[in-house]
Amino acid sequence: MSERRRDYLEVRGIRVEFDGFVAVDGVDLTLLQGQVHFLIGPNGAGKTTVVDALTGLVKASGLASYDNHNLLDMPSHKIVRLGIGRTFQTATVFEELTVVQNLDIAGGVHRRAWSMLRPRRGVPDYVHAALETVGLTDLADRPAGVLSHGQKQWLEIGMLLVQDARVMLLDEPVAGMSGEERTQTGELLHRIGKERTIVVIEHDMDFVRAYADVVTVMSGGTVLAHGSVEEIRANPEVQRVYLGHTVEGAA
Known part of the structure; x- marks a missing residue:
């Protein structure tokens, strides 16, 4: 039996087609643990579709290898149990419930069904740890609906932490956030990414420049360029796709 590897996600030749329209065509990615990896590109480039394919929300052909599994052959709930989680552009939290209840x-994704019916004795340690990590300890007993936009995004990241997601796919997590x-x-x-694979879809180029370890640029459903922020900024094809933006604006 081959060695089980959970320190990277290998994507080869992903293709997604909708009624004859090819939305993603032959995308290759190597997503490594310990890196904050950004996917950037114009609207319609296929970034979110790739994430949808990796999380079982759309059918795709090709290979997405993680822990000796091809994610493209798995339903969404099994992908979650394998340790792969995602967030969406709009936070999906239970607003009537408290932060700690969320x-x-x-x-509970990793608890057996019968154990979910048993009375809980206090809050599990891993929930307390997640609260501290995402900075919401002081708001633990507040309804999620009263949180700011940014705090809801942090809560979603905390929800991935308690699921023990080793791969986190985040769709525009800082959209609408304040500078702070x-x-x-x-x-x-960067803190949680040391022992995880973090993939961020983002349009905020200042945020990309400040926090990206690796950048992949997509255009028209394909990978246009891949490398460090400096390499991406210097790439003439990236500048061309961004239609006249300066090098500073390209990435």
Whole structure:
């Protein structure tokens, strides 16, 4: 039996087609643990579709190898149990429930069905740890609906932490955040990314420049360029795709 590897996600030749329209065509990615990896590109480039394919929300052909499994052959709930989680552009939290209740429910993904019916004795340690990591300890007993936009995004990241997600796919996590919240989010991603694979879809180029370890640029459903922020900024094809933006604006 081959060695089980959970320190990277290898994507080869992913293709997604909708009624004859090819949305993603032959995308290759190597997503390594310990890196904050950004996917950037114009609207319609295929970034979110790739993430949808990796999380079982759309059918795709090709290979997405993680822990000796091809994610493209698995349903969404099994992908979650394998340790792969995602967030969406709009936070999906239970607004009527408290922050800690949201985390406790999310942590149930790894509990057996019969144990979910048993009375809980206090808040599990991993929930407390997630609260501290995402900076929401002081708001633990507040309804999630009263949180700021940024705090809801942090709660979603906390919900991935309690699920023990080793791969986190985050769709525009800092959209609508204040400058201070963006800074806190970037620092959070680097803290939790040391032992995880973090992939961020993002349009905020200042945020990309500040926090990206690796950048992949997509255009028209394909990978246009891949490398460090400096390499991407210097790439003439990237500048061309961004239609006249300066090098500073390209990445």
